[in-house]
Amino acid sequence: MSLALSQKTIGNIQVLVLAGEIDAQTLPPLEGKLQELLDKGHYSFVLDFQQVSFIASAGLGVLMSVIGTIQENNGDLVIASAQPEVYRTFDLLDFTTLFKFTDSVAAGVALFPNAAGVQGD
Amino acid sequence: MSLALSQKTIGNIQVLVLAGEIDAQTLPPLEGKLQELLDKGHYSFVLDFQQVSFIASAGLGVLMSVIGTIQENNGDLVIASAQPEVYRTFDLLDFTTLFKFTDSVAAGVALFPNAAGVQGD
Amino acid sequence: MEDAHQSADSPSFKPISVSLPSDVSYLDIARTFVADVGNKVGLLASEIHDLQLAVTEAVTNVIEHAYAGDSSQRIELAFEKAGECFTIVITDNSGNRFDPVNYPEPDMKEYLSQYRAGGLGLFLMRKLMDQVEFFSDSSGTNHLRLIKRVKS
Amino acid sequence: MEDAHQSADSPSFKPISVSLPSDVSYLDIARTFVADVGNKVGLLASEIHDLQLAVTEAVTNVIEHAYAGDSSQRIELAFEKAGECFTIVITDNSGNRFDPVNYPEPDMKEYLSQYRAGGLGLFLMRKLMDQVEFFSDSSGTNHLRLIKRVKS
Ligand SMILES: Nc1ncnc2c1ncn2[C@@H]1O[C@H](COP(=O)(O)OP(=O)(O)O)[C@@H](O)[C@H]1O
Ligand SMILES: Nc1ncnc2c1ncn2[C@@H]1O[C@H](COP(=O)(O)OP(=O)(O)O)[C@@H](O)[C@H]1O
Numbered sequence: 001m002s003l004a005l006s007q008k009t010i011g012n013i014q015v016l017v018l019a020g021e022i023d024a025q026t027l028p029p030l031e032g033k034l035q036e037l038l039d040k041g042h043y044s045f046v047l048d049f050q051q052v053s054f055i056a057s058a059g060l061g062v063l064m065s066v067i068g069t070i071q072e073n074n075g076d077l078v079i080a081s082a083q084p085e086v087y088r089t090f091d092l093l094d095f096t097t098l099f100k101f102t103d104s105v106a107a108g109v110a111l112f113p114n115a116a117g118v119q120g121d
Numbered sequence: 122m123s124l125a126l127s128q129k130t131i132g133n134i135q136v137l138v139l140a141g142e143i144d145a146q147t148l149p150p151l152e153g154k155l156q157e158l159l160d161k162g163h164y165s166f167v168l169d170f171q172q173v174s175f176i177a178s179a180g181l182g183v184l185m186s187v188i189g190t191i192q193e194n195n196g197d198l199v200i201a202s203a204q205p206e207v208y209r210t211f212d213l214l215d216f217t218t219l220f221k222f223t224d225s226v227a228a229g230v231a232l233f234p235n236a237a238g239v240q241g242d
Numbered sequence: 243m244e245d246a247h248q249s250a251d252s253p254s255f256k257p258i259s260v261s262l263p264s265d266v267s268y269l270d271i272a273r274t275f276v277a278d279v280g281n282k283v284g285l286l287a288s289e290i291h292d293l294q295l296a297v298t299e300a301v302t303n304v305i306e307h308a309y310a311g312d313s314s315q316r317i318e319l320a321f322e323k324a325g326e327c328f329t330i331v332i333t334d335n336s337g338n339r340f341d342p343v344n345y346p347e348p349d350m351k352e353y354l355s356q357y358r359a360g361g362l363g364l365f366l367m368r369k370l371m372d373q374v375e376f377f378s379d380s381s382g383t384n385h386l387r388l389i390k391r392v393k394s
Numbered sequence: 395m396e397d398a399h400q401s402a403d404s405p406s407f408k409p410i411s412v413s414l415p416s417d418v419s420y421l422d423i424a425r426t427f428v429a430d431v432g433n434k435v436g437l438l439a440s441e442i443h444d445l446q447l448a449v450t451e452a453v454t455n456v457i458e459h460a461y462a463g464d465s466s467q468r469i470e471l472a473f474e475k476a477g478e479c480f481t482i483v484i485t486d487n488s489g490n491r492f493d494p495v496n497y498p499e500p501d502m503k504e505y506l507s508q509y510r511a512g513g514l515g516l517f518l519m520r521k522l523m524d525q526v527e528f529f530s531d532s533s534g535t536n537h538l539r540l541i542k543r544v545k546s
Contacts, residue, residue: 002270021273024302025266054273054291056298057362068357085291092369093362094350123422142425145454146418175425175443177450178514189509206443213521214514215502256415258423263408271410271434278426 004051005029010109013044019051022059031062038066043075046108050081055089067098076100078108124173126150131230134165140172143180152183159187164196167229171202176210188219197221199229255283259320264305264334265313272301272319276330279321285328289392292370293330296388299363300332308336308384323392327372330388337382342374407435411472416457416486417465424453424471428482431473435480441544444522445482448540451515452484460488460536475544479524482540489534494526 003026004019014037020026037045063077070077078100082090090096102108124147125140135158141147158166184198191198199221203211211217223229260275262268273294280290301317309315318333345364353361367374373389412427414420425446432442453469461467470485497516505513519526525541 021270023266023269023298024306025269054294054298056269056295056302057360057366058302060362061360064354064357085288089295089366092366094354098354142422144418144421144450145458146421175446175450177421177447177454178512178518179454181514182512185506185509206440210447210518213518215506219506256417256420258415258420259413260427261409261411261413263410265408268408268410271430274430275412275427278423278430282423 002026003030005033013046013109013112014042015046015048015105017048021054022052023056024058027058027062034066038069043070043073044112045077046105047079048081048105049079049086052086053083055086060093060095078102078111080105080108123147124151126154134167134230134233135163136167136169136226138169142175143173144177145179148179148183155187159190164191164194165233166198167226168200169202169226170200170207173207174204176207181214181216199223199232201226201229255323257320257322259318261316261318263313264309264315264317266305269298269301272297283323285392293390296367296370297330299367300386303363304332304334308334308338326391328390328392332386334384335382336384339378339384340376342376407475409472409474411470413468413470415465416461416467416469418457421450421453424449427471435475437544445542448519448522449482451519452538455515456484456486460486460490478543480542480544484538486536487534488536491530491536492528494528
């Protein structure tokens with residue numbers, strides 16, 4: 001098992017599509033990609049979790065480590081289409097108070113200001 | 122994993138439908154059923170192997186242990202719809218010279234004398 | 243003693259153990275083994291997920307903390323079921339005895355307000371499992387026993 | 395020595411082992427573990443099937459012959475990959491040393507004409523594997539090493 005990562009842009013929102021399992025082994029590429037986008041001044045993220053079957057606390061830690069910077073820059077990080085067991089892992093640690101969760105990427109994109117009318121690429 | 126066993130009769134032919142894996146653990150019910158039918162004087166068998174995913178030499182041993190009695194009584198034992206890897210296990214031991222193999226239960230039934238026109242139940 | 247207890251309560255499941263490298267590249271197969279054994283004893287998918295998560299946290303901690311990232315060592319996972327208790331014991335030979343008393347449960351409200359990363363593994367294990375016990379013997383072998391009451 | 399050899403040839407796969415009860419009820423999970431490790435190293439489905447069959451034969455023999463049906467003992471399966479050689483070592487502590495020299499390959503034509511049941515496990519292992527070696531040490535521990543050259 002591994003973690004596949006692909007990226008698309010909808011308006012000024014970065015959509016990261018993840019597939020696989022997130023743990024201490026598979027984390028570095030995700031961590032690197034998030035840091036790279038932050039360095040470029042992107043602070044609006046939707047993470048498509050539909051194909052994520054597992055997340056360990058190491059994964060939550062990485063999201064935690066970027067959310068401060070994101071919020072300071074008036075951005076946000078939305079988690080879309082999380083599977084029930086993955087959502088439960090966030091919920092057990094009260095991380096559901098820190099991140100917004102939506103049922104779809106479109107609903108996640110719609111949460112951002114100025115997102116209305118923006119077309120996906 | 123286990124071995125499910127069901128039985129039907131087509132004319133005077135006993136069709137045993139097997140599903141699962143055949144090894145030293147799962148073998149006793151199959152062995153018991155074959156012996157029971159032999160004791161009742163049944164010597165015409167089609168074994169439906171379509172859902173058998175694995176057979177160990179213990180399974181081949183049981184078939185070997187009944188084929189003598191079956192042939193002495195002018196019967197036969199046909200193996201229908203074996204998956205490639207299961208067929209290969211028979212083939213590696215030259216058991217393909219001892220048993221007939223067919224692509225379907227119907228083709229197996231048709232190998233028996235007087236089988237023409239017999240309807241399945 | 244433990245074995246006698248185990249076999250008396252649950253004649254249908256005898257202990258299984260696996261030995262893995264102390265390397266995060268084997269976290270996936272550790273979870274696969276947890277699922278296989280869980281399926282063998284008839285656990286629910288949700289129970290298996292929780293055990294996989296707890297084992298991932300435990301094994302990650304052993305690799306990163308007990309073995310300090312040395313991926314050439316070994317970690318053993320031992321599975322037992324006695325009555326309704328499913329037990330996984332994670333064993334290392336690092337010699338680094340760990341006392342969780344120094345790591346009380348974080349106040350999540352405070353924790354989240356500080357945006358701290360890490361320090362959640364132990365907390366998560368305690369949330370997921372009915373019992374989380376660390377014990378060591380004099381030879382430098384450490385054990386973490388995770389117990390979960392299961393339906394079946 | 396063997397470990398050094400292994401890690402030199404195949405840094406990407408480190409040994410894994412599992413310990414199981416000497417009970418035919420665990421043949422299925424032995425095969426599941428073979429498949430998991432085989433998948434982890436990227437073996438083909440047909441290679442995995444052959445390894446599952448060889449391991450089923452080996453473990454069945456240990457249970458029935460080495461342990462004479464005593465289901466309270468243990469069997470270890472150890473998996474290694476060095477270069478293109480995938481190796482499984484099956485270990486028991488029965489003290490029953492086995493010398494396969496006494497069991498030459500049967501003449502299948504003759505065998506089949508006699509309707510003999512049994513005695514095929516060893517033959518099948520030799521057909522399926524590139525190498526089949528039995529060795530024992532003085533403490534009563536027996537090992538059966540199965541080696542298969544694999545594509546990946
Ligand atoms: N098996 C262990 N051996 C030694 N120290 C450990 C072990 N498990 C946890 N620790 C210590 O406890 C701390 C908290 O662990 P944990 O809650 O899992 O968070 P994290 O591993 O993310 O730091 C670790 O940072 C480490 O110092
Ligand atoms: N691990 C073992 N320990 C002791 N004896 C063995 C072992 N494996 C095989 N044997 C002996 O070799 C014989 C042939 O084994 P095998 O070809 O597997 O056929 P089977 O197990 O069906 O008899 C067995 O009957 C047994 O006497």
